[in-house]
Amino acid sequence: MTFYSFVKSVVLGILKPIYRFEVTGREHFPKEGGVLLCSNHINNFDPPVVGINAPRPVHFMAKEELFKVPLLGKIVSNLNAFPVKRGMSDREALRKGLAILKEGHVLGIFPEGTRSKTGELTKGLSGVGFFALRTDAAVVPCAIIGPYKAFKRLKVIYGKPINIQELRDKKASAEETTELIMEEIRKLINENR
Template sequence: MSFYQFAKSVVSGIFKPLYRIEALGLENFPKEGGVLLCANHIHNFDPIVVGIMAPRPVHYMAKEELFSVPVLGNIVRNCNAFPVKRGMSDREALRKGLNVLKEGNVLGLFPEGHRSKTGELGKGLAGAGFFALRSDALVVPCAIIGPYKSLKKLKVIYGKPIPMEELKQTKASAEHVTELIMSEIHKLIKEHR
């Protein structure tokens, strides 16, 4: 058993009953190939919750500062995360993210770039559109709904993959594609709230 699987089973045993987490739309999650998983960001635990509920291991970009924290840095690294410098274009992190997708893995992104203080969906950054346009990955919108309060229900909803062929042919901008991804996440939130 890998460290990722071990950590996932331990954390699942705590989080699933505590937050009564329910996953919907698992049939929409591709069983193989590169997947760009784009979710809203309402709490610091979102990466953990999306990771334990996804049917496949998820790779994340995590802020560079986490990797220099003793013990935590090793845990984050062993849970498929790689560092990104925030507030600037980090070419190395973009390259690493594209490689994750090219190798047929799942890259988890929170397009807003930071946690929403109000719980409402914010504007997405162009990074999500960049990965969607530059890879052959299927783009899956994901909505996290509910309060992170013990014994209240928390839902993780996976939408159908967003078609990208036409957007690539018409050379859509990364900003436009990100807006489309955000609108699909918004639809999931409205439908399941």
């Protein structure tokens, strides 16, 4: 058993009884090949919640500051996360994300870049469109519908992969691609509230 799968089972065992996960759409998740997993962001627990409920291991970009915390930084690294400098274009993080997708792994990303203070979906950053356009990865939208309250149901919905081939063919902008992805996340939220 890998460290990732061990931690996943422990965290699932702790969080599942508290948040009573209702997970739908796992069948939409491609069984192999690169996957760009794009979710809304409403709580600090979103990365573990998305990760433990996904059918495949997920690599997340995480804010650089987490890796500087003793012990936590080591744990986060061993859970497939890699650092990103927020508020600027981080070429190293972009290269790492592209490599993960091209190697056929799952890259989890929160296109909003930070938690929504209102719980409503905010504007997505163009980085997610960049990853979608620069690889052949399947783009899977995900919606987390709260509240994060003990013993209340927390929904995690994985949507069908978004067909962005037309955008790739016409060499669409990263911004246009991000807007399409955000619209699919919004639809998942509205259909499952």
